[in-house]
Amino acid sequence: MNFDRKDYSNDTLLHLYQHLLKPRMIEEKMLILLRQGKVSKWFSGIGQEAISVGSTLALEPDEYILPLHRNLGVFTGRDIPLDRLFAQWQGKTTGYTKGRDRSFHFGTNEHHIVGMISHLGPQLAVAGGIALADKLDDRPKVTITYSGDGGASEGDFHEALNVAAVWQLPVIFIIENNGYGLSTPSREQFRFNYFIDKGPAYGMDAVQVDGNNVLEVYDTVRRLAEDLRQNPRPVLLEALTFRMRGHEEASGTKYVPQELFEEWAQKDPVENYEKWLLQEGILDEEARMRFRETIKREIEEGLKVADAVPMPTASLEEEIGDMYASVEASSENLEVRRNAAASAETAVSPLHSEFPALSSQLSALSSTTDKRYVDAISDGLRLSMERHPELVLMGQDIADYGGVFKITDGFVGQFGKGRVRNTPLCESAIVGAGLGLSIKGKKAMVEMQFADFVSCGFNQIVNNLAKSHYRWGQNADVVVRMPTGAGTAAGPFHSQSNEAWFTHTPGLKVVYPSNPVDAKGLLCAAFEDPNPVMYFEHKLLYRSISAPVPDAYYTTPIGKAALVREGETLSIITYGAGVHWALALAEELNLDADILDLRTLLPWDEEAVRKTVEKNGRVLLLHEDTLTGGLGGEIGAWIAEHCFQHLDAPIQRVGSLDTAVPFAPSLEKQFLPQHRLRLAVEKLLNY
Structure with a gap:
């Protein structure tokens, strides 16, 4: 492996070494804890650390990175406290998701990292949005996002690259080409030799690097980032590498030919870089051991803090409360x-x-x-x-x-x-x-x-x-x-x-x-x-x-229904066009009916529904959506659970037919619920 130091100082080269070594040592410890049942799942990045470390250290600290499963070096490269990182993997409350998600499925704006979701591809588009914000505000910043070679088969990959190219967004799309999507080899994933072949088709530059050479990755990303800050546009960067362990530990590696492991073991990013530093006199044995002891101590201290944190105690109020961001009305x-x-x-x-x-x-x-x-x-x-x-x-x-x-x-x-x-x-x-x-x-x-x-x-x-x-x-x-x-x-x-x-x-x-x-x-x-x-x-x-x-600006409160007609005989609960159908029928039949316009369907106004049901005791739920699985079924079930004693008749539901929406007007008229509404009202009144 050829390492070209160019004009980088010894301090920079050692800084890269320290950050390259750290995720490897953390992984080795996590694999032990996995066997002990102290970590539930692990996606190994052993053999691929140079990509995460080199690209992360090449960026400015306030530039966003969107990593995947095997990018532990992004998190350690941004100096995330290890006790919180370990707590995240253990499902503890001091982790970044309070025990609600695992692995790297989290983000931290403090460290300018946006973690993945299991679907992989969607994060590429999020990176484009971050870069768009920087471009709109004339901030000379770059965003990095990662994709595996398998994940690049998803439609999100195409969409994200296409949008970034059309809008000239400063995003570096790093493709970690390790030859496999879980167990499926590249020859069964795509019909081209390298991902750099895709760049010109999207109208963007494409660059290929040895993904196991941390110095090459660092230098390439650093140069690209400097250029993109001044000339915003996307770049596709293909990093050739290999995964030395299974997709995740439970999947094993039996599907990979042994000769590939032997070949890529000679290209280990940590061992090769360490060997070169020793040969060049940049690193000596004493410093090598000192680095390892320092990292080992940091890992043990982080685990000690994380282990002391109890597992989460379920809080109904907190779980429900955190589902939504709070809405603060300005004075x-x-x-x-x-x-x-x-x-x-x-x-x-x-x-x-x-x-x-x-x-x-x-x-x-x-x-x-x-x-x-x-x-x-x-x-x-x-x-x-x-x-x-x-x-x-x-x-x-x-x-x-x-x-x-x-x-x-x-x-x-x-x-x-x-x-x-x-x-x-x-x-x-x-x-x-x-x-x-x-x-x-x-x-x-x-x-x-x-x-x-x-x-x-x-x-x-x-x-x-x-x-x-x-x-x-x-x-x-x-x-x-x-x-x-x-x-x-x-x-x-x-x-x-x-x-x-x-x-x-x-x-x-x-x-x-x-x-x-x-x-x-x-x-x-x-x-x-x-x-x-x-x-x-x-x-x-x-x-x-x-x-x-x-004419002025105003808001209608989300979550509040509106009573658009009042009556004492029955209640029609509806929304959208259903409001107009109900009002028209009420006028035609001179119905003495409440007509409640939900306006908000999530969260819908339980109190307004309760009030009209308790008043009238006869309820009809109307919507344009197909009957089966429509919101009327949910509200009807809620009424049956909470207001049953106030009902004077069975709850009636009226919706469209359980078919696709037909084209011909006569078929569409039959599909829609308007003509069935009258029959349901009459049935309810005559019960």
């Missing part, structure tokens, strides 16, 4: 919130007709303008952009074109293309970028062109955004706008009501306004909330309803 906006909350009691009128005048309290808030549902959303988005200069909008065709529904029409002229960003068709990468922006203190809005397309970004939402705060205290300040719903004869892939996909996911908030006033207020509230918010907006309502909407 300057408190009165606005109160006025907006008062406005929530204002009645709304049926579909295709105008809303009545707003309450005097709301009118006192500001002047009002009659706005369509779509205009109210646009207005809320524009005012939020003015209020939050750190807010970035991302979506397909949202810039000059203004989006397919023209909600962001004219925004580029006011806010510029830096903050109103057209994206490639990369839903997963863009949602991941939103989390990266959050890590750097920004806010993000991601527009799904249609709610149906969110399935392409599903993993990022339910596993990355939703769990981030619970796992390591990092909020995901991201709003995902979801044009949803049927009634426009758009067929199975542009008409789905998929809100129930997300109401089952703790960590998310889900809102669904039914009228222009709430459409604006809930959107503004979503941007003030530090948690990820799924904002559903019904396409059929865009241009079919209007109401006097305050």
Whole structure:
């Protein structure tokens, strides 16, 4: 192995040695503890340490790194206290996830590290979001993220590299090519020789290094980082290496030919670098032993502290409380919130007709303008952009074109293309970028062109955004706008009501306004909330309803339902277009009914539901979503558990057919629940 010291001082070379040796010695200790049952699982990086150590030490301390399983050298290179690192692996409360996750599935902003999730690929897009934040703020910084050769087969790899290339983001994508994805060899993973062949196809530079040569890795990354800080763009860096142990210890290594171990054992990154330092007189035997004794002592002291920490005691309050970041209402906006909350009691009128005048309290808030549902959303988005200069909008065709529904029409002229960003068709990468922006203190809005397309970004939402705060205290300040719903004869892939996909996911908030006033207020509230918010907006309502909407900025409280019609005979609990169907039927039949608009689906307003159920005793749950698995089933079960003694009749549910959404208008009409609503109401009244 050839080590070219160039003009690096002895201190630098010894600094590299110390940091190269440390993760190797920690691993050797952890493998002993694993056999003793003191560590539950271990993903070994033995043989690959030079990549993590060399790249980490080449960056500035405040530049972010997004590591994977075998990148212990990133954490030790950033001098994370070993007692906390060991506590993390033991599932102790002093670990970075309080015992909620294991291994390197955590982040620490103090050390500018964002750990992985098990799905591997999503972190590449998060790195892009971090780099985007630096670029928008004119900070000359670089971000590093890692992928294994197996993980590079995932779609997230392609999306992240493509977005970074299009936006010229200063990210170094390091591919640790060790020849295997768990047990699957490279020849069964891809049909090319080296990953550097991919770089030009994405329009980015590609560089290959000997991943076992710590000095080569350090020098290459250092030079690349210096260049990228001045000329922002992504680079693909392929590090050739080999994994000397199993994917994780339980998997073993029987699937690897023995001759490969013999070949790569001669290329051991620690032994070779140590041998070279001794030969060059940079390191002597006394210093070698001193380094080892110092690291050994640090490991033992760290373990002593971690071992003394008891295993977590489950706290229901803490577990539930940490699922979401707290929302702090600023004093300057408190009165606005109160006025907006008062406005929530204002009645709304049926579909295709105008809303009545707003309450005097709301009118006192500001002047009002009659706005369509779509205009109210646009207005809320524009005012939020003015209020939050750190807010970035991302979506397909949202810039000059203004989006397919023209909600962001004219925004580029006011806010510029830096903050109103057209994206490639990369839903997963863009949602991941939103989390990266959050890590750097920004806010993000991601527009799904249609709610149906969110399935392409599903993993990022339910596993990355939703769990981030619970796992390591990092909020995901991201709003995902979801044009949803049927009634426009758009067929199975542009008409789905998929809100129930997300109401089952703790960590998310889900809102669904039914009228222009709430459409604006809930959107503004979503941007003030530090948690990820799924904002559903019904396409059929865009241009079919209007109401006097305050011109000023205001928020509608998330988590609070609105009673839009009062009655004494039955209660219809619904949301979205269902509100208009219920109001229309109530007018037609002169129903003496409560109509409760949930507005927020996660968390939904239990107290408002309880109040209307206790008052009327007859309950109908209505939603456009398919009947099976819809939110109505969850609320119905809750009512049965908590309000059974107040019921005078069985709970009725009305939803769409359990089929895909059909295209032909006659089939779509049958699919939707409107014509079944009347029968259910009559059945309930006659029980």
